[in-house]
Amino acid sequence: MGSVIIENMTKQFGDFTALHNINLEIQEGEFFALLGPSGCGKTTTMRCIAGFEHPTSGKIKIGDKEVEKIPANRRNCGMVFQSYALFPHMNVFDNVAYSLNIKQLNASNPVKQLGIYARLLSKRLGRTPKDIQEKVMEILKYVELDQHAERLTSELSGGQQQRVALARALVMEPAVLLMDEPLSNLDQKLRHSMRNTIRTIQQDLGITTIFVTHDQEEAMSMADRVAVMDKGNIVQIGTPTELYSNPLTPFIADFVGTSNILDVEVVDHNQLNGLTTLKGDSFLLQSTNTIEKKQAKAVIRPEHIQVLPYDTAVNNEEVTVLEGIVVMSTYLGPTVRYDMKVGNQEMIVDTTYSSGTSIFEEGRKVKLSIEHGRVLLI
Amino acid sequence: MKARFNGLSVVKIFIYAFFGLFLIIPLLAVFLISFTNEPVNIIGTFTDPAVFSSTIDKLKAINLENYRQIFSNAGYLDSLKNSLSLALVVMVLVILICIPLAYGIARTNMPFKKTISALCTIPLIIPTFISAYAFIIMFGRAGWVTYFYEMLGGEGMLIDPYSMTGIILVQVFFFFPYALWPLVAAFKISDVTLEEASLNLGAKNWFTFIFVTFPLAIPGIISSALLIFTVSFSDFGTPIVLAPKDLNLMVVEAYREISGFFNWGGAAILTVIMIIVAALFFWLQHILTKGKNYGSVSGKPKQQKMVTNKVVTRSLSVYSFIIVLVPLLAMLSVLLQSVATTWGKDLLPSGYTLKHYQTIFSTSLGNIQNSIVLAIGALVLSVIIATFVSYFVVRQNSAKMDFMTSIPLVVPGIAFGIALIQTFNVAPLQLTGTAILLIIAYTIRRLPYMVRSTMGAMRAIKQDIEEAAINLGATPLTAAITVIGPLLLPGIAAGSVLVFITVIKETSISILLAPPEWAPMSLAIFQNILRAEYYSAAAMSVILVALVLVLQGLASYIGKKQRL
Structure with missing residues (x-):
């Protein structure tokens, strides 16, 4: 040995x-x-x-x-x-x-x-x-x-x-x-x-x-x-x-599991609440993580995004809420995978499926909620 | 690692030198002589200054005059025309005969399919000059078919074996198996789904055959046709026995020029033309089959719908039996003749005796011995060379070596023989008339088959098998002895049986190169036929065929064991 x-x-x-x-x-x-x-x-x-x-x-x-x-x-x-x-x-x-x-x-x-x-x-x-x-x-x-x-x-x-x-x-x-x-x-x-x-x-x-x-x-x-x-x-x-x-590079984020890897610009880092504000293609995101670079990549796992009906009111300081449109939904048994469009940005979202819940149909407008802590910066 | 590499490099150089000396230089010499019209001693040129200057003089005199003369020489031109038309007719007839037969085997449930398939291999084991001779026994002036024909009211001979027709018939009935198996494969290409699609679209069965099954088989048919053309064109055994004096064929003409008139220039030109024609058709066939590896033979078997219509299957079966009956009867005739006291113009011999075999075993035992010794010599040499060649080609991707060892495939035996005689009949390497040159000639001629056999086995041994042995602690030598060797052995064994058989059957090289004290069986039979000693020729032929049969059985036994 x-x-x-x-x-x-x-x-x-x-x-x-x-x-x-x-x-x-x-x-x-x-x-x-x-x-x-x-x-x-x-x-x-x-x-x-x-x-x-x-x-x-x-x-x-x-x-x-x-x-x-x-x-x-x-x-x-x-x-x-x-x-x-x-x-x-x-x-x-x-x-x-x-x-x-x-x-x-x-x-x-x-x-x-x-x-x-x-x-x-x-x-x-x-x-x-x-x-x-x-x-x-x-x-x-x-x-x-x-x-x-x-x-x-x-x-x-x-x-x-x-x-x-x-x-x-x-x-x-x-x-x-x-x-x-x-x-x-x-x-x-x-x-x-x-x-x-x-x-x-x-x-x-x-x-x-x-x-x-x-x-x-x-x-x-x-x-x-x-x-x-x-x-x-x-x-x-x-x-x-x-x-x-904690993937170190976008390659690993993508190769180990599936990830949404978004090009973002670091706009601001608030010392008080510890949140970094990121500007994407057509959206603003917040993350509890920090990064030195100006141009960065935000990594979000599909299962860390929640899909909510459009009329849901979200009163949670811990999350970013984005508006999206369902492009395609794929029923995979225990989970449902959505291909979403947020502005011009494509995103993949996995939600657990339990019987009784309905699947958002294609073309439907929805809200996406992402916890600040789940947004990794590379 | 380095020492091993160097050792192998030396072997590689040896193999190149061997082929260079005994294949490339002789072919080059023939090519030169076809221009100079006089023997050129290529090897001597580099060892003897006197020869060198004479070679230079000859090369200075090079012109196309010789070729021009040839094309005005009616004899040579006729022989080319005759040879081409012989090959063409044989090609067309073989394909026509084979299509129903192949279709029957590939796509129908015809009765006795297995028996018919087995009988179809008979022609392959019989040397053509024995087949030709069998036709004389059957159709000759005193043949039993002729007797039958006259009994039925015919006059003279049904077919004169000593004619173009005779040669064509022998070649057709004894070469058809070469085309049969590729054609069977071709008819299996068409998938049942394609045919059902055609039926589904409203086509009738015969319509489907003509417009779906048959067109899919066409590449296979053309490729088999080209193969038959080359085989017929290069065949020496049939024409040398059957060609009448007034029928010029290239192989016979070349043989006469060299052995009768010592006309080097003439023989050289005929040789060059023969090689060009054979190589051209071989090349055409090669392009056609390239990439079309008959998908159905290897890999996933396609589903075939078998025709079960009784009228179709029964008539195909009867037809097939008629086709295989001819070679079968031919062989039986030789067998009967070999045990006949006398067999005149009658249905059966007048009496039976084993006296001819006795004669053979008392006077011609030497020929049998010679055949076996020569074949063993060629076998040993082939095994050694082929093992290394396949190692170089498979493991080192040596395309040059692959190409070089394939050259003999396109050189007709008689052409190769002439090239060797011209090169080695003078000092410094005077080998003509020695057993060594005979063995080398056999080896080179049959090496492509041996190389294919060992190469297949070598390819089947993947690199990681060798690595696994080393990983488990074996040195490269131990790995070679305990793993590579045992895995390669069946391929070598199958290849060597094949070499042994083809050497024993070999006609053209034996007739051209064998000295009297080394005369093998094939030469002895040939001489007996020329001397009209038919009974001993028949007995010797039976022994030869029996020997081949035994070896063939051995080969298929090894092949079966290999697949397990």
């Missing part, structure tokens, strides 16, 4: 800089997610840790060892590939036993090595030692696949293949577990239950885990901390709640 520290890592492919000066400190036992759109460098970062790519400059430490000179096959990072990369010519048992066999092979003299090669190529030529057998069956039981040990991997379902890949990586007792978009090949329902399975196993074993994904929901629901990446840079590192409630 170990921590992972990356210092000033840069990776270039020819003229293209895939990673700009990456710095990361991942604690021992932490579940850490690398989140970002495709091409942001998250997979490259992981491949550098695994040793499949070599950083152009910078350092990587696993535990307290610098791994720069250690080849990929001796880094002891268990990896779960996006495609699972199960060996198609081996059954479940042999896939999981592979790393243990290799360990034994590397520790043997040349004559014994021949025997192990023979055994790996054909089962008729030798038996797997008892200690390996026991270890493999133990981990297979752990991922609930002991019944399928003799099956070919192609005969398994997606979720089962995923668990074989996980077991294969875990059996070598890796210092770090690396997972590259492991859930992207599963269907929606399975993905949910696999999230729980992976999180439970990780907690249970207390293994340092780095998880690459482009799905913010996945990262937020599983990870202790998340690093959001964009165009080869780390934009923000934080716990899921920090990222959601």
Whole structure:
């Protein structure tokens, strides 16, 4: 087990800089997610840790060892590939036993090595030692696949293949577990239950885990901390709640959850009540937050806007009230999403839907109420 | 990492050198000779100053006179015309014959569909010169068909096998499977929804076939037609056995120029023209199939509505049996002849004996041995080269290497043979008449098939499988032995069986290049036919076909195992 520290890592492919000066400190036992759109460098970062790519400059430490000179096959990072990369010519048992066999092979003299090669190529030529057998069956039981040990991997379902890949990586007792978009090949329902399975196993074993994904929901629901990446840079590192409630850039506000991001001009900051007045395209907003810049962006989550009938009288000092027109309403079951127009500004509003309430029809004039504290400034 | 890269670079240079020496230089030499009209020793030019100066003199004398003469030479011009019209007629007939057959297999529930499909592979395993010879047994002056024909009141022969008609018939009945399977795929392109849409719009069934199903199959039909054209144009086995003296065909003419008259210039010009025509049609076919990978063959199978109308399916079935009956009867005739004491102008032989096989095993065992040794040599060389070539093409995206190893596909065997003889019959690399040149020629000619087979297997192994092994602690060598090797093996095995079979069947290269002490079975049969020793030719043919059948069975067994 170990921590992972990356210092000033840069990776270039020819003229293209895939990673700009990456710095990361991942604690021992932490579940850490690398989140970002495709091409942001998250997979490259992981491949550098695994040793499949070599950083152009910078350092990587696993535990307290610098791994720069250690080849990929001796880094002891268990990896779960996006495609699972199960060996198609081996059954479940042999896939999981592979790393243990290799360990034994590397520790043997040349004559014994021949025997192990023979055994790996054909089962008729030798038996797997008892200690390996026991270890493999133990981990297979752990991922609930002991019944399928003799099956070919192609005969398994997606979720089962995923668990074989996980077991294969875990059996070598890796210092770090690396997972590259492991859930992207599963269907929606399975993905949910696999999230729980992976999180439970990780907690249970207390293994340092780095998880690459482009799905913010996945990262937020599983990870202790998340690093959001964009165009080869780390934009923000934080716990899921920090990222959601305090995005540092419009990119994160938009990528982590949905946001209304409005261009505003800071008109005034009232020292007495602590309110900042903002002038938008065709509206005035107030916020309890402050910012130094003149031109800023106001970020408002859709669920933080309340929709009220136009004739409602609002007597609340804590909120800004805007007038809007419903452009479209989409019924999503528990919530209703409105596309609104406030002057020329488009806004998205999510309201919870409980039976009995009516949905504002399109074209209707409504009032929108926004708490001052919910208006973030970036 | 670096050392491995360097090692592979050396291998790459070796492969380029091999192809350069044994494919590019010979083709270049033929091209030059077609202008100089005299042999040019390209390799000698760079090693021997005397040869160098003579080459320069020859190059100075280059002119188009030779080509001009050729086009005024009625013989050559005739042979081009004849070859083109032969290929054209065969192409049209094959497509006409195949359309109902392919439609029956692809879109109807005709009875005995599986049996018919299986029988349709027979022609592919028989070398064409044996098919041609089988036609002599059937339609010749003393053939049983001729006997039948006269019994029914006909006069003379029904069809003279020694004629253009004979050649056309042999090629049509033995080349049609090359077009059949692409056509079956083409008829499966049309989706049931399209046809139902047409019916829904008020069209009748036949109308739907003519205006929906058939037009969708047209690209496939044209592409198969071009393929048949190239195959027919390049075929040497049929014309060399059946072409009468007064019928000029390019392949035969080229063979006669080189083996009879040692006319280098003439052979070179014929070779150049042959390659240009074959390459042109191959290229046309390539553009047509490019991007149209018969969507229905791979990926999600489309739903097809099968025609169940009994009148249609039964007549298609009967028709199909008639088509596959011809090659089947041809093979049976060879089999009968091989066990006949004598078989004159009669329906059946007058008696049966195994004496011809005895003769073969006592006197011609050497030919069988030669065939096997040569085929194994070509196989080993192909496996080594193809494995590396597919590695370079798949993992390093080496388009140049891909192109170079595809060149042999467009060079007719007889043309390649002539090019090799011209290049290697003089010092410093005098290889003509050696087994080595024969093996190299077989290897280069059949390498494209081998490369395709191993490349497919290599493509199926994704990069991350290799990475997974390394991630789990394996060194690159261990990963190669325990993961990549076992996964690549089926592709190599299937490819090598294919190489072995095609080398044993190979006619043109064997006839041109094999020295007497290395004569393979195909050459022995050919000589027996020329010497009118028909019974031993038949016995040897049966052994050859049996050998191919066994290997083909082995290949499909491996293929089945591979898919599991």
